[in-house]
Amino acid sequence: MTGIGAGLLLHTETGTGLLMQTGIGVGLILQLGLGALAVVTALLAAPSVRSRAGGILSTLIAVTGFVTGLAAMLGSTGGLVIPIALPMDPLVLAPDRLGGLFMLIVSGVGILVSLYSMSSTRGPDASRTAWVAMPVFLVGMQLVPAATDSVSFLLAWEVMTLGSTVLLLADHASRASVASAGIWYSAMSQLSFFFILAGFAVLAAASGGTSFINLQAIEPGSAAANVAFVLFLLGFGGKAELVPLHVWVPRVLPEAPSHVSAAMSGAMVKIGVYGGLLVCVRLLPDGPAWWGIAIMLVGGASALYGILQASVSSDLKVLLAYSTTENMGLVFLGLGASMLLRGYDATAAADAALVAALLLAVSHAAFKSTLFLGAGAIIHATGERNLDRLGGLGSRMPVTAAAFGIASLGAAAIPVTSGFVAEWMLLQSLIHGGRQDGAVVSVAASVAMPLAVAVIALTAGLALLTFVKAYGIAFLARPRSPEAADSREVPYLMRISLILGALAVLALGLLPGPIAALVATTVSRDPASAVQAVGLGGVSLPGIGAVLDPIMLVVLSALVAIPVLVAIIISARRYPHRTVDLPWGGGGSRARPRMQYTATSYAEPLMRVFDDVLKPSRDVQVTHVAESRYLVERVRVEQTVSDVIEIRLYRPVLNLFQRYGVVVRHVANGSIHRYLSYSFVALLIVLIVVSL
Amino acid sequence: MFENIYPQLIGLCTGSLLLTSALMVWRHSLLASIRLLALQGIALAALVAVIGIAEGEVEVIVVSLLILSVKGIGLPWVLSHQSKAAIKHVQESPRLNPTAALLAVTLLTILSYVVVSRVVGLGNTSTGHAAPIGLAMVLIGFLLLISRRRARSQLIGFLLLDNGIATVTFLTSGGVPILLEFAFSLDVLLVVLILHVFTRRMSTKFGGTAVDQLRELHD
Numbered sequence: 001m002t003g004i005g006a007g008l009l010l011h012t013e014t015g016t017g018l019l020m021q022t023g024i025g026v027g028l029i030l031q032l033g034l035g036a037l038a039v040v041t042a043l044l045a046a047p048s049v050r051s052r053a054g055g056i057l058s059t060l061i062a063v064t065g066f067v068t069g070l071a072a073m074l075g076s077t078g079g080l081v082i083p084i085a086l087p088m089d090p091l092v093l094a095p096d097r098l099g100g101l102f103m104l105i106v107s108g109v110g111i112l113v114s115l116y117s118m119s120s121t122r123g124p125d126a127s128r129t130a131w132v133a134m135p136v137f138l139v140g141m142q143l144v145p146a147a148t149d150s151v152s153f154l155l156a157w158e159v160m161t162l163g164s165t166v167l168l169l170a171d172h173a174s175r176a177s178v179a180s181a182g183i184w185y186s187a188m189s190q191l192s193f194f195f196i197l198a199g200f201a202v203l204a205a206a207s208g209g210t211s212f213i214n215l216q217a218i219e220p221g222s223a224a225a226n227v228a229f230v231l232f233l234l235g236f237g238g239k240a241e242l243v244p245l246h247v248w249v250p251r252v253l254p255e256a257p258s259h260v261s262a263a264m265s266g267a268m269v270k271i272g273v274y275g276g277l278l279v280c281v282r283l284l285p286d287g288p289a290w291w292g293i294a295i296m297l298v299g300g301a302s303a304l305y306g307i308l309q310a311s312v313s314s315d316l317k318v319l320l321a322y323s324t325t326e327n328m329g330l331v332f333l334g335l336g337a338s339m340l341l342r343g344y345d346a347t348a349a350a351d352a353a354l355v356a357a358l359l360l361a362v363s364h365a366a367f368k369s370t371l372f373l374g375a376g377a378i379i380h381a382t383g384e385r386n387l388d389r390l391g392g393l394g395s396r397m398p399v400t401a402a403a404f405g406i407a408s409l410g411a412a413a414i415p416v417t418s419g420f421v422a423e424w425m426l427l428q429s430l431i432h433g434g435r436q437d438g439a440v441v442s443v444a445a446s447v448a449m450p451l452a453v454a455v456i457a458l459t460a461g462l463a464l465l466t467f468v469k470a471y472g473i474a475f476l477a478r479p480r481s482p483e484a485a486d487s488r489e490v491p492y493l494m495r496i497s498l499i500l501g502a503l504a505v506l507a508l509g510l511l512p513g514p515i516a517a518l519v520a521t522t523v524s525r526d527p528a529s530a531v532q533a534v535g536l537g538g539v540s541l542p543g544i545g546a547v548l549d550p551i552m553l554v555v556l557s558a559l560v561a562i563p564v565l566v567a568i569i570i571s572a573r574r575y576p577h578r579t580v581d582l583p584w585g586g587g588g589s590r591a592r593p594r595m596q597y598t599a600t601s602y603a604e605p606l607m608r609v610f611d612d613v614l615k616p617s618r619d620v621q622v623t624h625v626a627e628s629r630y631l632v633e634r635v636r637v638e639q640t641v642s643d644v645i646e647i648r649l650y651r652p653v654l655n656l657f658q659r660y661g662v663v664v665r666h667v668a669n670g671s672i673h674r675y676l677s678y679s680f681v682a683l684l685i686v687l688i689v690v691s692l
Numbered sequence: 693m694f695e696n697i698y699p700q701l702i703g704l705c706t707g708s709l710l711l712t713s714a715l716m717v718w719r720h721s722l723l724a725s726i727r728l729l730a731l732q733g734i735a736l737a738a739l740v741a742v743i744g745i746a747e748g749e750v751e752v753i754v755v756s757l758l759i760l761s762v763k764g765i766g767l768p769w770v771l772s773h774q775s776k777a778a779i780k781h782v783q784e785s786p787r788l789n790p791t792a793a794l795l796a797v798t799l800l801t802i803l804s805y806v807v808v809s810r811v812v813g814l815g816n817t818s819t820g821h822a823a824p825i826g827l828a829m830v831l832i833g834f835l836l837l838i839s840r841r842r843a844r845s846q847l848i849g850f851l852l853l854d855n856g857i858a859t860v861t862f863l864t865s866g867g868v869p870i871l872l873e874f875a876f877s878l879d880v881l882l883v884v885l886i887l888h889v890f891t892r893r894m895s896t897k898f899g900g901t902a903v904d905q906l907r908e909l910h911d
Contacts, residue, residue, distance in 0.1 A: 673787065676838040683834065687803065691810035 022078025027068030028093050028146060029080065031139055034061045038135035042128055054131040055118025061135055062110030065103055065142040072100025072146075073522060079146065089211040091152040097522040098282065099145035101358065102274040105365045106141045108504070109266035114138075116373050116497040117259040120380060120490075123171075125257040130170040137163025137263065144271050149211035150200040157196065157271075161189045164268060167260045168252060181248075181255040188238055188248040195235030196275065202228040203283070212283060220287040229291055232279045233298070240272030241325045242332060243302040244645045250309070253321035254385070258376020261317060265324045266369030273331055273361050280339055281354070281523055289343045289444060295336030296448055300455040302329030305645075307462040311469070312607050312614060312641050314599035316375050316385045319470055320368065323411060326459060327364045331357045333452055334426050340448060341433045344441040348543020349433035351530030355520045356425035362519065363418030363508050367410030370501030374404035377494055378474060381487035387470065387599035392479035397489045401475045403498035408467040410505040413460050416550050418508030421539065424548055425516070427456060432544040462606075469602045478593045510550050511537035600639060607639075616641045698746050699818035705739035706822040708732075709859060710801070713832045713852060717793045717839075720786065725848050726772045733763030736855055740862050743819065755873050759858070762877040767851060767884055771844070788839040797832055804828040812864075823863045829856030843891045847884065854880050 038057035045053050072095040079094025095103055117125075117134070124130070140160030147153035165186055172178040200210070206224035207214045218225050238245035253261045280287065280295070306325030313319040334357030341350035377400040378393065379385050394401040410417035434440060434449040479485035489495070508515060513533030520527040534540040538549025607616055619638040625631040668675070712732040716725050737760035744752030786793070804827035815821070833856055836849030858876075 673838050673841075676834075680834045680838055684803070684831075687807045691807040 022076060024068055024072055024076055024078040024095065025080050027064055027071065028143070030064045031061055031068070031142055034064060035135045035139035039132050042131035042135070045131075047126070050128065050131055051118055051121045051126045054134060055114050055121075058114035058117070058134055058138055059111055061138050061142070062107040062114055065107030065138070066111060069095065069100045069103030069105075069107055069142075069145075073097050073104055073518065074100070075521075079148075082152070084151075088151065089149050089209050089214070091155075092148045092211065093143060093146040093152060094148050095146040096148075098274075098277060099147075101362075101519065101522045102145035102270060103142055105270050105362055106145070106267040107138075109263060109365050109369045110138045110142070112369050112373065112497045112501050113259045113263045113266075115500070116262070116376070116494050119493040120259055120376055121257070124173065125170050127170060130167055130257075133163045133166035135163075137167055137268075141263075141267055141271055145274050148213075150204060150215070151210050154193070154197060154200065158193065160268065160271065161193065164260070164264055165189070167263075168256045170257055170260070171255075175255070177251075178255045181251040184248045185252045188245065192235045192238035192245070192272075195231045195238065197235075199228045199231035199235060199279075202231065215283050218284065220284045225284050225287065229279065229284060229287060232275065233294065236272045236275035236279070237298060237332075238272070240269055240276065240328045240332065241302070241306075242298050242328060243305045243325065244649055246302065246306070246325045247643060247646045247650055249321045249325055250318050250643065253324070253372075254315060254317035258317075258372055258379060261321075262369040262372035262376070265321065265372055266365045269324060269328060270361055270365055273328065273357075276332065276335060277358075277523070280335060286342065287339065289340060289442075292336045292338075292340030292343060293444065293448060295332050295339065296452060297336075299329045299332030299334075299336055300452060302326065303333060303455055303459045304329070307459050307466060308610055308613060309641065309643070311462050311466040312603045312610075312616070314387045314603070316378065316387055316390075316470060316474065317372070319387075319466065320371050320375060323463070323466060324364075324368060326463065327360065327368070327411075330423070330426065330456065330459065331360050331364070333357075333455065334360065334429075337426075337430055337433065337449070337452060340445055341429075341441070344445055346433055346441050346445070347526075348530060348541070349429045351520065351524045351526075352425060352429035352541050352544055353433065354523050355516055355531050356422055356429055358519045358523065359418070359425060359508075359512070359516060360422035362515070363410060363422050363505070366418055366501060366504040366508055367407040370403055370407035370498060370505060371411060373494070373498055373501060374400055374407065377404075377490045377498065378487075380490050380494070382481075382483040384481065384483050387473045389481040390474045390479070390484045391477045391481075391593065391596065392475075392484055393487055394475035396487045397475075399489060399495045400498060403502040404475065405471055406502040406505050408471045410509065412464045412467040414464075416506065416509050416554060418505050418512075421509055421512040421516070421548065421550070423456065423460060425539070425541065427453060428541060428544055428546045430456070432546070465603075465606065469599055473597070473599045473602065477596045480593045480596070480598070510554070512548065512550065513537045513539040607641075613644070614641050615644055694745070698742070701742045702739070702818045702822055705735050705742060706825040706859070706863075708735040709739070709829060709855070710825050713829050713856075714794065714797050716848065716852060717797050717832060717836060718790055720790075722842075722844060722848075723772070725845065726768050729771070729848055729851060730764055730768035732852070732855055733765070733767065734760065736858060737764055739859070743862055751870050755870055758870075758874060758877060762881060763851075763855065763858075766881060770881075770884055770888060771847070773888075785841065786839045787841065788835075793835070793839065796835055800831040800835065801828040804831060819863045823860060826856050826858075826860030826863055829853070829859055832856070843887070843894060847887050847891070850887075851880070851884070 034057060038054060038061065041053050041057055042050060075097060077094065077096075079092060082091040082093070084091060114134075121130070136159060140156050140158075140163050143156035144153060144160060147156055165182065168185055169178060169182045172182060200215075202224050203215045203218060204210050206222070206228075207218050209215070234245065241249045253265055256264060276295075280291070303326045306322045306327075306329055310319045310322035310326060313322060334353045338350040338353035338357065341347075341353060375385065377397065378390065381393070381397060381400075382390065384390055406417065410419040413419040413423040430449045430452050434446045440446045479487075513535070514537060516531045516539045517527065517533045520531040524530045529542055532540045532542055534547060535549045536551040538547060538552065540547045607614065617640050621636040621638075623633045623635075625633045709732060712728045712735065716728050716732075719725055719728065737756045740756035740759055741753055744750075744756055788796070801824075805824040808824040808827055812823075813820075830853055833849050833851075833853030836852055837846055840846050840849060
């Protein structure tokens with residue numbers, strides 16, 4: 001593993017100006033150029049063509065990024081060198097294989113989102129500001145994985161954050177909750193940025209340079225590396241929605257326009273994961289054991305907390321937002337496990353865990369962006385995102401229902417989808433990782449691995465419940481509100497991007513072998529010994545001795561299922577179905593939508609089990625009939641689940657700041673004389689001090 | 693002949709600069725302050741002219757003419773452009789009483805002498821000896837800024853501060869290139885014009901220009 005961009009730097013020592021080295025360089029220049037063009041177009045275009053033009057240019061940006069990322073992942077080198085006047089290393093954009101993979105993920109989501117937004121945006125979502133911010137956001141995200149020095153990394157990071165903040169605020173005028181979400185998002189992303197900046201500053205001070213080659217020279221066990229690791233974990237963990245820095249997620253993702261939530265959850269969050277990989281795999285590989293354990297703890301806690309909150313939520317987008325926290329938790333769990341195992345020389349299991357984490361990131365990008373786009377389609381059709389008021393959309397919006405269903409299977413990690421492959425591989429590496437050649441590799445690993453397996457098992461079970469609820473309540477049964485009953489299928493461009501997303505979920509799940517082998521080349525020192533493709537797109541882990549071949553599985557189960565299905569169909573023909581209205585209704589037909597399960601009632605048992613963790617607040621109001629106390633006219637139940645971490649951890653800190661703000665108001669009371677006096681006194685003090 | 697009276701001329705000019713500054717703090721009438729400012733501009737121009745003649749540089753003499761036209765005539769004219777009658781009635785009620793203000797002026801002058809002699813040394817030249825006057829003018833200008841309530845009086849404090857900076861420049865380095873000086877002067881003129889318009893709008897909108905009543909920020 002050579003230094004990132006090292007060859008490029010050597011090539012361009014003598015060069016000046018903006019250099020186009022190779023195809024990658026041309027790709028990066030094209031992305032920047034298209035981004036600028038898209039911004040200008042959004043500024044100048046008439047409202048009637050703005051969405052169309054902006055969407056086409058955004059799609060082009062994403063396609064360019066996709067091709068560039070693919071080339072970089074397949075091993076092309078090259079990029080851009082941007083010399084700067086400041087006394088530090090030049091800005092170099094040159095994605096390596098790992099960067100290429102993440103550029104691919106981000107721009108893949110970008111393609112879906114751009115296609116979708118072309119016809120989904122209307123009103124404030126299609127404003128000039130929003131369409132200026134969209135390409136800025138996309139280009140920023142696509143350039144972060146290309147950066148090979150801390151300055152350009154931070155620059156691209158800030159561009160990405162700026163673009164997403166503006167996009168989030170699109171609808172601030174009509175809903176107050178958007179403004180509050182905007183404040184939370186800005187504060188939390190600046191906090192993340194601060195931690196990352198501090199982390200890079202510590203490393204740069206210790207190594208004497210800002211480029212990643214210089215930073216790689218630092219000894220991972222040194223004090224500077226330890227401090228930087230903690231700072232990076234806080235910074236990138238905040239972006240990757242890990243507990244306890246996830247508080248912005250349940251506010252921001254639901255309030256943003258749906259295509260923006262899809263881009264944030266599908267792509268931007270992955271940049272946080274990329275940051276984690278950059279630190280743990282590239283800059284400071286082979287760190288001490290506690291790094292791995294810390295990441296596993298944070299990841300495990302996030303996975304459990306995220307899926308618990310998701311399982312009891314009845315707001316579709318809040319549910320998806322919390323589920324993102326869960327998935328990112330699992331990704332970091334895999335990363336931590338791989339670091340821990342690598343420390344004990346269990347290389348095969350470590351590589352498998354790392355590849356599993358990456359596969360999970362890839363598949364999460366596919367299914368979560370499809371799910372958010374599907375939620376957007378539901379909102380587009382009904383204006384509702386409360387599951388308790390949806391229902392019966394399956395027959396009214398068949399394409400959306402199918403895409404959302406496939407993506408839900410992925411999110412619940414059911415076979416033949418991408419989520420299953422990733423979680424299977426993660427479990428394999430965790431189960432086999434604790435032992436090597438029959439001997440226990442270490443006490444820490446043999447304690448951590450079974451615990452991690454338990455966390456994944458619980459998470460997978462809850463995820464299944466969550467997505468059965470999300471799909472079943474929204475798409476099956478009868479509509480629970482007139483809006484749901486009147487819904488109609490969304491325009492064709494939105495359908496196309498939903499179908500593309502669902503196809504990606506299936507492709508990743510049916511052909512895991514080649515994909516996993518390709519992903520393994522981005523991180524593993526010896527990819528062939530870690531992961532191999534076998535059979536019809538199957539995956540094999542030679543170091544562990546596990547094989548998974550989904551297509552064979554499908555063929556086998558089809559061989560079993562087809563005779564059974566044929567038998568059922570024949571018998572159904574022989575004995576036709578007798579329709580009886582409501583056999584238990586005593587002859588009456590009084591089945592009303594209100595008799596169905598709702599999202600809240602479906603999750604009620606879970607709420608009971610996890611009452612102590614979730615601490616829901618319930619409010620039951622019973623209105624009696626005036627004549628008799630024994631007859632009830634109506635019962636109104638209101639239940640809210642608040643974020644425990646927000647109340648216990650964030651509120652006290654925010655209150656402290658509030659009090660500080662009130663005190664400081666006396667010092668800065670708006671009087672210009674007072675401000676002038678401050679500077680006058682400061683000047684006098686400086687003069688007196690220098691003359692002493 | 694000129695060599696003999698040169699130190700006295702420098703002393704006269706800088707002395708009148710300091711005197712006008714102190715008087716500006718003492719007087720409360722806006723009209724008087726504007727007249728003192730004009731006088732100070734003329735003294736500053738004279739100082740520059742003296743330095744120019746002593747060093748035999750035509751450029752510096754041209755600069756002195758520029759200063760005379762901008763600081764001696766232009767700025768005071770802009771400030772008193774409003775009807776004289778209106779200005780006559782404007783009486784400042786400062787936040788500092790005259791005795792305390794004059795005492796503060798004394799202390800600030802002493803401080804600037806101490807600072808300059810400690811930090812850069814006074815040197816042997818007569819201009820070097822006079823250099824603390826410039827710093828004192830800067831500090832007195834600042835004092836005016838924080839002790840005056842009305843926007844227009846604060847403007848005078850700002851101009852006094854600017855004159856102080858110019859004085860320091862000419863006394864320590866013999867002046868700046870003519871182009872820079874031209875740019876500075878135009879800058880100050882522009883600032884004053886803008887603030888003047890601003891003050892007018894303030895008095896038409898709020899009925900007064902007392903800055904300390906403007907506390908609340910609005911979108």
